[in-house]
Amino acid sequence: MTAYGDAQKYFLQAMMQKGSATDHECDSLLDECFKVSEKNRDQWTLSSFITSVNKQIQPFHLEIRKGNDEDSGQDVYALISVTDHDINHLVIGGNFTKIEIEIFHRAVDLIVSSNTGMVSSTDILNITEELPQKNILKSEIEILITKLVKQNWIGEKDGMVYLTPRSILELEPYIKAELKNEVLYCNICKSMVLKGVNCKRCRSRIHLYCASTYFRGRSMDECKCPVCHDVMTLLPSLPNMDTSRVNGSMEGLTPTINERRKRRR
Ligand SMILES: [Zn+2]
Ligand SMILES: [Zn+2]
Known part of the structure; x- marks a missing residue:
């Protein structure tokens, strides 16, 4: 593998402009960076390449970190500052x-x-x-x-x-x-969840993409909260969810404003 070079520089510059990109976008970007720098991508995977960039930008308290799109579950990379929590x-x-x-x-x-x-x-x-x-x-x-x-x-x-x-x-x-009193963690993957499916009984929440995998092929009355085992009300449009088997009344999550609203001062 080559040392930190033009491809890494171009990639970093592009990420500074974009802020974030999906894994597919990053992969295409990587091809483009190697093409422009007239180097061969060889054995570089997206993951090994990003690790190599992160080693170089770590002294500046920057990192390209991987997360998930809360709607689709797709891998997303973002250039973030790890300096402080402010x-x-x-x-x-x-x-x-x-x-x-x-x-x-x-x-x-x-x-x-x-x-x-x-x-x-x-x-x-x-x-x-x-x-x-x-x-x-x-x-x-x-x-x-x-x-x-x-x-x-x-x-x-x-x-x-x-x-x-x-x-x-x-x-x-x-x-x-x-916001530790407000934030919820997905009861399937255990990571932080903002947009997701709520259990009306026990306040647990799961990511839409976790729900679509977890409940795949199950009928409505089989879609039970992993915590309290009460039947969960699911959105009809869960990604990749086989809703053909889901019967009974389907009630979407109505965006309700801040019932638990509490100011951090
Ligand atoms: Zn999850
Ligand atoms: Zn529950």
Whole structure:
């Protein structure tokens, strides 16, 4: 294997721009980096290549870390800072003002505290009402949401806002430390879960992709919570889920706002 070279530099530069990429995207990017640097990819796998990049960027407290997309379960890599557990460092390079960071901070709290791992963009706009100084306009928050989506910190779909894999990887230590009373862990894979399937009885939550594997081919009344064994209400659109066998009433998870909402001050 070659030492740290042009391919690694190009890859790192691309990841600095993108923030995160799926494993397939990273693999194509890797081919491209070797092509541009006129080197042969040889025996480099994506994993061995990323390990080699991480060795070089570790002194700068940076790491390319692997996680999962909460919707699809697909592997995602993100370039993250491992310096501290503070959201404030996002101000560096992200070109955010102090007030924008404060809004993002509160939006993360709302998302983590919600029952669905999502909040409406209106909920985020309303954060301004809670600020003692009220020194940001709703129109400015709208611009901030667009900026956060563009920089891949949050996703927005049908008016609902959620944390992207990049955010989750970057903010996981912060969420686990500062929002430990709110955060839930998937009862199948044991890792942190924001968007998932809730048990209405015992408050346990499992990732959509864990549920789709765990409950595959089972009928509705066989889809039982792994903790309390109560029948779970599943989304009809679980990824890869064979819903043809699932009968009975299918009730989607209605995004409800922050029943457990609690401010971190
Ligand atoms: Zn899981
Ligand atoms: Zn349960």
